[in-house]
Amino acid sequence: MSLLLDHVTLTYPDGDGRLTALDAVSLDVPAGSLAAVVGPSGSGKSSLLAVAATLVTPDSGRVVVAGTETSSLGPAQKAELRRETVGIVFQQPNLLPSLTALEQLQVMAHLSGRTSRTARERAGELLDAVGLAVQAHRRPHQLSGGQRQRVNIARALMNEPSVLLVDEPTSALDHERGAAVMELLAGLTAERGTATVLVTHDRTHLDRADRVVTVRDGRITEEARV
Amino acid sequence: MFVAWRDLRFAKGRFTLMGTVIVLITLLVGLLSGLTAGLARENVSAITGLPADRLAFAAPPDGRSVSFTDSTVTASQWRDWAARPGVSAAEPLGIRTLNAAAGGRTAAVSAFGTASGSGIAPGGTGPGRVVLSTSAAKELDVTPGDTVRLGTLDAAVAAVSGDASYSHTPVVWTSLGDWQKLGHSGTTPEEQATVIALSGAGADWAAGDAALRTSSKTIDEALGAIGSYQAENGSLQLMRGFLFAISALVIGAFFTVWTIQRSADVAVLKALGASTRYLLKDALGQAVVMLTAGTLFGTGLAVGFGALISGGDVPFVLDPLTVLGPAAVIVVLGVLGAALSIRRITAVDPLTALGSAR
Numbered sequence: 001m002s003l004l005l006d007h008v009t010l011t012y013p014d015g016d017g018r019l020t021a022l023d024a025v026s027l028d029v030p031a032g033s034l035a036a037v038v039g040p041s042g043s044g045k046s047s048l049l050a051v052a053a054t055l056v057t058p059d060s061g062r063v064v065v066a067g068t069e070t071s072s073l074g075p076a077q078k079a080e081l082r083r084e085t086v087g088i089v090f091q092q093p094n095l096l097p098s099l100t101a102l103e104q105l106q107v108m109a110h111l112s113g114r115t116s117r118t119a120r121e122r123a124g125e126l127l128d129a130v131g132l133a134v135q136a137h138r139r140p141h142q143l144s145g146g147q148r149q150r151v152n153i154a155r156a157l158m159n160e161p162s163v164l165l166v167d168e169p170t171s172a173l174d175h176e177r178g179a180a181v182m183e184l185l186a187g188l189t190a191e192r193g194t195a196t197v198l199v200t201h202d203r204t205h206l207d208r209a210d211r212v213v214t215v216r217d218g219r220i221t222e223e224a225r226v
Numbered sequence: 227m228f229v230a231w232r233d234l235r236f237a238k239g240r241f242t243l244m245g246t247v248i249v250l251i252t253l254l255v256g257l258l259s260g261l262t263a264g265l266a267r268e269n270v271s272a273i274t275g276l277p278a279d280r281l282a283f284a285a286p287p288d289g290r291s292v293s294f295t296d297s298t299v300t301a302s303q304w305r306d307w308a309a310r311p312g313v314s315a316a317e318p319l320g321i322r323t324l325n326a327a328a329g330g331r332t333a334a335v336s337a338f339g340t341a342s343g344s345g346i347a348p349g350g351t352g353p354g355r356v357v358l359s360t361s362a363a364k365e366l367d368v369t370p371g372d373t374v375r376l377g378t379l380d381a382a383v384a385a386v387s388g389d390a391s392y393s394h395t396p397v398v399w400t401s402l403g404d405w406q407k408l409g410h411s412g413t414t415p416e417e418q419a420t421v422i423a424l425s426g427a428g429a430d431w432a433a434g435d436a437a438l439r440t441s442s443k444t445i446d447e448a449l450g451a452i453g454s455y456q457a458e459n460g461s462l463q464l465m466r467g468f469l470f471a472i473s474a475l476v477i478g479a480f481f482t483v484w485t486i487q488r489s490a491d492v493a494v495l496k497a498l499g500a501s502t503r504y505l506l507k508d509a510l511g512q513a514v515v516m517l518t519a520g521t522l523f524g525t526g527l528a529v530g531f532g533a534l535i536s537g538g539d540v541p542f543v544l545d546p547l548t549v550l551g552p553a554a555v556i557v558v559l560g561v562l563g564a565a566l567s568i569r570r571i572t573a574v575d576p577l578t579a580l581g582s583a584r
């Protein structure tokens with residue numbers, strides 16, 4: 001299951017005119033491959049993820065998520081697509097304050113109408129995989145910034161997404177943790193055949209990506225093989 | 227309700243505070259309802275307890291409405307009513323509020339005069355013999371066989387029966403003859419009463435009214451003819467109405483603030499794929515839980531408090547309708563208020579979850 005952006009243009013209202021955040025961007029991420037997106041702040045990296053996650057509708061161009069052409073979908077169908085096929089790791093952790101780490105993951109199963117014991121077990125395993133087995137019953141305010149970010153990552157994996165969109169996952173982590181997270185994402189991508197887009201500032205882990213894309217002023221200006 | 231339950235527990239303080247407000251409002255509404263029903267019963271139970279379909283008053287002057295104090299009907303009117311087709315009974319009923327005395331005690335009572343064998347009063351009345359309602363007997367401290375003085379009339383207590391009450395005074399049932407003497411000024415020799423209690427099926431009431439210069443009302447309509455009833459009941463109902471409105475507004479305000487506070491969480495849940503329906507159900511469920519818990523607790527307090535005071539002199543009626551009715555109204559209005567505030571969940575843009583707002 002792949003992710004395809006085809007000549008996607010996205011503008012935001014900006015005073016009297018409009019600001020072009022994405023300018024005819026095309027990107028094809030096949031299943032099982034990890035594309036890293038780098039670029040200066042404000043270049044349009046998060047906007048690219050937002051379009052791919054169906055959180056915003058582009059002005060023009062096609063977005064095909066896991067074989068589904070998204071332009072014809074209504075809000076409820078887009079929500080279902082996000083729930084069942086897309087995993088999003090947010091730039092900031094975005095955890096729900098009243099839920100424990102384990103529950104942050106369980107809620108994903110609940111949204112899909114699955115509330116079984118297996119969901120709980122899977123949540124436990126995922127927390128274990130990001131090194132948070134001990135902190136499973138802590139709420140966000142009892143976790144460190146890096147721990148929160150790892151819960152954020154584990155949550156995105158909960159519903160076994162075929163498209164994984166990751167925004168700056170390692171910025172709050174030390175080098176070792178960052179490497180471990182990159183390892184986890186690269187491994188998952190290969191094993192489960194997900195199409196993964198990873199936005200990052202951190203050039204140190206780029207060797208784990210299958211390809212690196214640079215975004216500048218809303219345009220993919222350079223594509224380099226590592 | 228996965229997130230909603232955990233929010234309830236996590237934001238315990240806020241929800242407890244709001245729940246307490248609901249408890250207090252419910253308690254207040256419950257007490258007011260019991261009091262309203264109690265006062266109403268003291269005001270009208272003698273009328274609502276009459277085994278009659280309608281009451282015929284003397285037709286009031288143009289532009290005025292009927293009233294018990296202004297009404298006088300004559301013997302020819304009740305005889306003519308009785309003779310009309312479809313009318314099975316037309317019994318005169320005299321009503322007059324006056325002082326009663328027995329031993330050293332006095333009490334304001336309502337004398338209800340009825341013809342013997344009319345069936346609208348408890349049995350036992352006759353010339354010089356009266357039947358007291360329980361509270362009249364209690365206030366005057368008399369038992370059957372004792373003598374009471376009603377205005378100018380001395381009468382034997384034939385029986386104590388029922389708890390009829392009219393215009394906040396207990397009823398003393400007398401014979402029609404005695405009742406006519408009670409207020410007799412010596413200038414109106416014709417037999418008379420206050421109203422005619424009518425029963426019957428398929429009678430043409432309007433035609434009878436027109437022919438006999440009366441104005442017949444259903445029992446419910448007739449309650450409005452008791453001077454104090456409408457004003458008293460109206461103001462109590464108004465207070466209750468205001469409390470209902472206040473509770474709906476307070477709950478609406480609470481959930482407005484609460485929904486705004488958690489709109490960032492809502493955006494995250496939407497971005498993660500929660501449907502708007504799921505989120506609305508979650509939030510509304512939370513409101514229902516809080517409202518139901520608060521209302522049940524408040525109603526329980528009202529019942530307990532009511533049971534404490536209803537034995538004494540305070541007129542207070544505790545029955546399922548006065549207790550559960552207002553509770554149900556508060557829940558329904560509260561859910562409406564909450565629903566209006568929670569609606570803004572629909573407008574939350576999941577895109578904001580990607581921003582760096584938090």
Ligand SMILES: Nc1ncnc2c1ncn2[C@@H]1O[C@H](COP(=O)(O)OP(=O)(O)OP(=O)(O)O)[C@@H](O)[C@H]1O
Nearest residue numbers: 012013019021039040041042043044045046047048
């Ligand atoms: N919701 C929005 N409304 C209006 N303009 C926006 C909105 N989101 C982003 N922008 C603008 O679009 C451009 C691209 O923003 P975007 O968030 O995609 O950048 P980014 O590459 O993710 O930056 P960073 O590395 O700082 O996260 C910026 O100029 C930004 O100001």
Ligand SMILES: [Mg+2]
Nearest residue numbers: 045046091167
């Ligand atoms: Mg960004």
